[in-house]
Amino acid sequence: MTRGGLPILAAEHLGKRFGTLDVLSDICLAVAKGEVISIIGPSGSGKSTLLRCLALLEAPTAGRIVMEGEVIACAPPDPEVERRISRKRPQIGMVFQNFNLWPHLTVLGNLVEAPLRVKGMPRAEANDLALSLLQRVGLTDKRDEYPPRLSGGQQQRVAIARALAMSPVAMLFDEVTSALDPELVHEVLRVMKQLALDGTTMLVVTHEMAFAREVCDRVVFMSDARIVEEGPPDAVFRAPANERTQRFLSHMLNPMD
Numbered sequence: 311m312t313r314g315g316l317p318i319l320a321a322e323h324l325g326k327r328f329g330t331l332d333v334l335s336d337i338c339l340a341v342a343k344g345e346v347i348s349i350i351g352p353s354g355s356g357k358s359t360l361l362r363c364l365a366l367l368e369a370p371t372a373g374r375i376v377m378e379g380e381v382i383a384c385a386p387p388d389p390e391v392e393r394r395i396s397r398k399r400p401q402i403g404m405v406f407q408n409f410n411l412w413p414h415l416t417v418l419g420n421l422v423e424a425p426l427r428v429k430g431m432p433r434a435e436a437n438d439l440a441l442s443l444l445q446r447v448g449l450t451d452k453r454d455e456y457p458p459r460l461s462g463g464q465q466q467r468v469a470i471a472r473a474l475a476m477s478p479v480a481m482l483f484d485e486v487t488s489a490l491d492p493e494l495v496h497e498v499l500r501v502m503k504q505l506a507l508d509g510t511t512m513l514v515v516t517h518e519m520a521f522a523r524e525v526c527d528r529v530v531f532m533s534d535a536r537i538v539e540e541g542p543p544d545a546v547f548r549a550p551a552n553e554r555t556q557r558f559l560s561h562m563l564n565p566m567d
Contacts, residue, residue, distance in 0.1 A: 316379050318343045318511050319364055319402070319480050325372025325385070326359055333359045335535040337373070341480060346512045348522035348543075351532035352558060357515040360532070361482045364513065365404040366395050377401070377479065400428050403473030403481040407489050409465040411457040417444065417468050418453040421475050428476070436475075443471040447501050463494030467501055480511040487518060519562050523547050531555045 317340040326334040334356045341347060349357050362368040364375060366383055374384035382398045384391050411420050421440035425431040431439070444450045447467040457465050466486055473481060483502065487495045499521050506512060506525050516522060522529055522543060529546040531539045531554075539552040547563075550556045 315343060317341055317376070318345075318378060319513075320376045321360070321364065321373065322376060323373035324360070324363060324370050324375065326356075326363055326368060327371045332535050334363065334370075337537055339530065339537065339540075341511060341513060343511055344509045345528065346506045346510075346526045347514065347528045347530055348526040349513060349515045349530045349532060350517070350519070350522060350558070350562075351538075355532040356535045357532050358484050361404070361484050361513060361515055364480075365402045365482050366399045367404070400424070400476050401479050403476060403478035405466070405469050405473050405481065405483045405486050407485045409457070409462075409469045411465055411469060411472070413457050416454050416456055417449065417460075420457070420468060421472050424472070425475050439475060440471070443474050444468075446474075446504075447471045448497075461494060462490045463497045466490065466498045470498075470501055470505075480513065481505065483512065483514040483516070485515050485517070487516070517562070519547075519559075531558065533558070 320340040321337045324334055324337040325332065337360060349360065351357055359368060363370055369387070370383055370385045372385050374381050376382065377398055381391050382394050412423070415423065418437065418440050421443060422433070422436040425436040425439060426433060441450065441453065444453055447470055449464060449467055452460060452464060457468065460468065487498050490498065499518060502514070503525050514526065526543055528540060529543045530537055531546065533554045539546060539550060539555045546555065547559060550559055
């Protein structure tokens with residue numbers, strides 16, 4: 311961690327296995343309140359699975375996940391910990407590569423659904439919250455549109471607003487620009503940059519190296535199911551210590567070489 315205090319979210323010796331394949335192996339990562347961490351690395355290195363475990367969408371097969379000092383997932387499963395999952399999962403916002411919006415609901419309907427059903431928020435309060443979040447992501451004028459009528463960049467901004475509607479303690483972003491046309495990437499990154507400036511705790515799996523370098527407090531490089539290297543962006547990008555990190559960054563920053 312780069313900031314003091316109890317971690318908002320932490321993976322402690324986390325492992326995940328699918329059959330005989332180790333997808334995560336002995337992952338240790340602590341996230342401080344307000345910290346922005348980018349997770350980079352080649353495809354298949356375990357980045358998305360790490361986020362899914364932290365978001366309580368996958369159960370670990372080793373180690374544990376801790377939120378603000380409280381164990382919220384562990385292996386082997388513990389009945390007391392299992393009972394916490396439904397209470398803790400809404401506190402972790404997850405934004406996916408392919409938006410995952412409900413196509414039969416309007417933009418406003420997408421944003422109010424979870425506050426109404428999960429939090430029991432009064433509809434008027436949920437509507438006010440949704441409109442304030444749409445203003446935050448620059449989409450107030452799209453409140454009555456349906457997701458299929460929006461561009462990919464607009465849909466992703468709606469997805470970000472929907473995750474924020476639950477007032478999560480941390481926001482997790484899984485390659486949220488990789489499905490977008492290049493000209494739409496900047497509008498999503500602009501919203502994410504503003505969230506970082508506002509002090510939102512964020513973990514971002516990304517191939518956008520400029521974002522990782524300019525916006526994040528820390529860069530984590532993963533390869534072969536492990537964290538290979540981590541540190542401040544300037545140190546990792548200018549002088550990576552690990553040979554695997556060096557090769558990856560050389561390819562990402564100089565793709566024609």
